[in-house]
Amino acid sequence: MINMLKIGVLAFQGDVREHIEMLKKIGAEPIKIKLAEHLNDVYGLIMPGGESTTIGFLMKKYKVDKAIKERHKQGMPIYGTCAGAILLSKEIIGSNQPKLGLADISIKRNDYGRQIDSFETELDIKGIGKSKGVFIRAPVIKNIYNGVEILSEYKNQPVMVRQNNILITTFHPELANETRVHKYFLNMAQEYRQIREMQKDL
Amino acid sequence: MAFSINMDNVMSKTVGNATGNEITGTFRLKKGLAEMLKNGVIMDVVSAEQAKIAENAGAVAVMALEKVPADIRKEGNVARMADPKKIKEIMKSVTIPVMAKVRIGHFAEAQILESLNVDYIDESEVLTPADNKHIDKHKFKIPFVCGARDLGEALRRINEGAAMIRTKGEAGTGNIIEAVKHINMINEQIKRIKTLSKRELERESLKMRVPYQLVEETRNIQRLPVVNFAAGGVATPADAALMMLLGADGIFVGSGIFKSENPAKTAKGIVEATTHYDNPKIIAKASEGLEAMKGLEIEKLEVKMQTRGF
Numbered sequence: 001m002i003n004m005l006k007i008g009v010l011a012f013q014g015d016v017r018e019h020i021e022m023l024k025k026i027g028a029e030p031i032k033i034k035l036a037e038h039l040n041d042v043y044g045l046i047m048p049g050g051e052s053t054t055i056g057f058l059m060k061k062y063k064v065d066k067a068i069k070e071r072h073k074q075g076m077p078i079y080g081t082c083a084g085a086i087l088l089s090k091e092i093i094g095s096n097q098p099k100l101g102l103a104d105i106s107i108k109r110n111d112y113g114r115q116i117d118s119f120e121t122e123l124d125i126k127g128i129g130k131s132k133g134v135f136i137r138a139p140v141i142k143n144i145y146n147g148v149e150i151l152s153e154y155k156n157q158p159v160m161v162r163q164n165n166i167l168i169t170t171f172h173p174e175l176a177n178e179t180r181v182h183k184y185f186l187n188m189a190q191e192y193r194q195i196r197e198m199q200k201d202l
Numbered sequence: 203m204a205f206s207i208n209m210d211n212v213m214s215k216t217v218g219n220a221t222g223n224e225i226t227g228t229f230r231l232k233k234g235l236a237e238m239l240k241n242g243v244i245m246d247v248v249s250a251e252q253a254k255i256a257e258n259a260g261a262v263a264v265m266a267l268e269k270v271p272a273d274i275r276k277e278g279n280v281a282r283m284a285d286p287k288k289i290k291e292i293m294k295s296v297t298i299p300v301m302a303k304v305r306i307g308h309f310a311e312a313q314i315l316e317s318l319n320v321d322y323i324d325e326s327e328v329l330t331p332a333d334n335k336h337i338d339k340h341k342f343k344i345p346f347v348c349g350a351r352d353l354g355e356a357l358r359r360i361n362e363g364a365a366m367i368r369t370k371g372e373a374g375t376g377n378i379i380e381a382v383k384h385i386n387m388i389n390e391q392i393k394r395i396k397t398l399s400k401r402e403l404e405r406e407s408l409k410m411r412v413p414y415q416l417v418e419e420t421r422n423i424q425r426l427p428v429v430n431f432a433a434g435g436v437a438t439p440a441d442a443a444l445m446m447l448l449g450a451d452g453i454f455v456g457s458g459i460f461k462s463e464n465p466a467k468t469a470k471g472i473v474e475a476t477t478h479y480d481n482p483k484i485i486a487k488a489s490e491g492l493e494a495m496k497g498l499e500i501e502k503l504e505v506k507m508q509t510r511g512f
Contacts, residue, residue, distance in 0.1 A: 012477050013262060015237040034478060049238045051262040051298055058260065058477055083238070095297070109297055115321035116343055118231045119224045136234045137299065137321070175234050 004029040005189055008042035012058040014050020014083060018174040022182045028189075036067035043196070044077045044189030047084025049136065049172055052109065055083055056098035065100055072102055072165070075195065077188040079167040081174065086139050088168060093142060103166045104145040105158075111140035123171070125152040125160060128184065132176040133159065139170050165192065216340045216363060232345030232365035235299065235321065236429040239263055239366075239452055243442070243473050244431070246270050246456040249288070250295035256459070259469030263299040263322070265454070266292040271328050271374030272457035272495065275505065281329040283311040289318055301347070306511050307333025309341075316344045322366070323347070327510035328373045328456070334512060339363030349433065351384045351508060353391035354410035356426055358512075361412045367426055369450070370508040371434015374457050376497030378435045378444065380508060385432060385448045395421045425449075434508070437462070437494045439475030439485050446479035463493035 004027065009019045011032035023030040023046075031042050039045070045068065047055075059065045072078060080088040087099050091106040112119070115137055123133040133154065141158045144150070152160035152169075160169045160181075165188065173181040218228035242262030247253045253264045268284040269277070283304050293300045299321035304311035306325055311332075315323050323346045325337055339346040340363035349370035350356035356367045369388070371381030395406060395417065407417040419427050432445035433454035442453045453476050455469075462468040471488040478484040500506075 011241070013241040015234075015240060017240065018237060034481075050240075051238070051242060053257060053298060054242055054260045054262050054473065058474070061474070114319045115231075115235055115299065115345065116316070116319050117226065118235065119226045120218075120228060120231065121224045134230065134234060136231060136238060172234065175230065175237065 005044070005186065005193060006031050006042045007186070007189060008033040008039055008045040010045065010047045010055065010059070010064070010084070012050075013054050014048040015172070015174060016048050018172075019046050019048050019081075019182075022174045022179060026179050026183050026186055028186055033064065035062055036064050039064070039067050039071055042076070043193045044079070044185065045071070046185070047078065047080040047087060048174075049082035049084065052083040052086040052092075052099075053097050056087055059087070059100075060098040065098065068100060069102070072100075075165055075192055077165040077167065077185065077192055078102070079169075079182075079185040079188075081169050081172055082136065082138055085141075085168045085170050088166060103161070103163050103168060104148050105141050105161065105163075105168070106143040107139045108142050109139045110137050111142075112138055120176075121154065123152050123154060123159065125181070127151070128180045131173070131178050131180065133171040134173075134175045135159075135171050136175075141168075141170060219343065227343035229363075229365065233428050235345060236347070236366035239299070239431075240429060241446075241452055241477055243453045243455060243469075243476050244301065245459055245469060246454075247292060247460070250291045252460055252465070253292045253296045253300075255466050256469060257296045257298050259466055260473035261298060261469065262452070263301055264292065264296060265324060265456075266300055266302045266320070270457040270460060271507070272376070272461050273374075274328060275374040275498075275503075275507075278505070281305075283308070283315065283329070286314065286318055289315070289320060293318070293320065303329055304337070305329040306331040307335050307337060309337045312337055312342060312346075316342055320344065325364075327370055327507045331510050336362050336511065339365075347431075349508070349511065350388065352387045353395075353420070354412070355511070356388060356430070357410055357412040357416050357420065360426070360428055361416055364428065366429050366431065368431040368433040368454055370511075371432070371436075372500055372503070373434045373507050374498075375435050375500065375503070376437035376458060376461070376495040377500055378437070378441045379500060381432050381434045381436065381445060382448065384434075384508075385430075385445065385450055388426070388430070389449055392420060392424055392426070396424065436472070437497060438492065439471040439488045442472045442475045443479040443485050446476055452476065458495055461495035468492050468494070
């Protein structure tokens with residue numbers, strides 16, 4: 001029996017509960033991350049939807065941003081949804097709010113409009129297939145650089161991308177009962193654990 | 203599986219609008235925005251300047267108002283929806299969601315707010331009621347939040363289309379006792395229905411005047427089917443932590459911030475306490491040197507806003 005894979009969920013604010021439920025459903029062990037030391041034994045991190053200004057402020061105040069960057073350097077996979085996607089972006093167009101800036105993308109907040117413009121649609125995801133896309137006051141990825149791979153597009157704009165160990169969706173699979181995106185991420189985390197364990201053995 | 207009842211079925215009265223392969227205004231989207239606000243603080247503001255302070259302090263949303271509840275209480279006049287001009291100014295000044303209040307039953311005010319594209323409407327007992335019936339909230343594309351003191355009230359509002367619930371508490375008092383009573387009442391009732399037989403549960407749903415399915419769903423998931431925030435009397439970081447520890451999903455602060463000595467500091471303190479509600483050391487630090495609003499005794503109030511609504 002392999003130990004259950006521990007995956008962190010950044011738990012300052014947002015739809016943390018939904019991501020935790022998803023992880024439980026696919027057989028991973030969710031760990032709430034509110035302080036830097038909580039990151040110590042996880043093999044992946046999910047950054048949930050929420051308000052990116054709030055999460056950014058708290059992440060900086062409690063120095064969790066530094067700890068995440070450190071783990072990212074070691075290769076730990078990170079998955080950001082919506083607000084999480086914003087915080088992972090190198091450039092947040094028109095804003096100088098706190099961020100991690102780990103993925104080579106420019107993103108624009110609330111670019112579909114306000115809540116009245118929030119929408120559901122059907123997406124086609126590379127390697128996954130048809131999937132429901134739930135977009136809530138969602139950001140839009142305006143530009144990608146340096147080998148960012150597009151996994152899904154909507155109206156000619158990327159809505160799901162991957163760059164090495166970073167996975168980003170501007171929509172919420174966790175609100176659509178869609179476990180396949182989380183499973184995709186779990187595979188990234190599993191690969192990372194294998195590499196870490198091999199390194200330990202050396 | 204016990205958890206498989208889909209709120210979209212219970213809430214089938216909200217249909218949404220489809221164009222091409224895109225649907226807007228569904229109950230999932232309405233409820234979804236509230237999910238994104240969880241563990242956050244929503245702050246009452248009366249100007250663009252206050253909205254900026256709230257956003258910088260880490261608020262997840264602001265509530266645009268003409269006056270904060272403490273002033274409504276003091277002045278005792280009819281309280282209505284805020285001036286659209288002010289709401290628009292506030293919407294322009296921040297990037298976080300903007301909510302605004304309408305009087306209970308005043309669907310014309312709600313239509314006006316919808317036309318302004320506010321992100322959430324609070325059908326609120328803090329304003330003077332306009333009807334003894336609540337708004338049919340399924341008809342709107344914008345989501346609604348409503349106050350409740352017990353499970354029946356919460357489920358009636360959800361049945362009318364509310365996508366988010368908050369305790370009523372007693373607004374404008376800076377006194378937490380009523381909000382505590384309300385969240386405890388809701389939690390105890392949810393626990394109690396767990397043990398009921400199908401027949402008893404049916405009787406309970408008749409008593410609460412809501413469809414059986416909704417009560418059953420609540421029984422199965424052992425929480426309200428939508429997000430439940432605390433409101434009405436939160437004045438300090440400790441108050442926010444208390445409500446979170448009692449099971450609230452997040453916090454509304456009305457007068458507590460801009461009636462305190464140092465609004466920006468109080469706002470930050472309450473934001474930190476709402477996140478780290480289970481970490482007293484952090485809350486102690488966030489509480490240092492704050493001078494909270496003065497507050498009122500419940501027994502001495504002339505108007506109890508919580509008794510408004512049905």
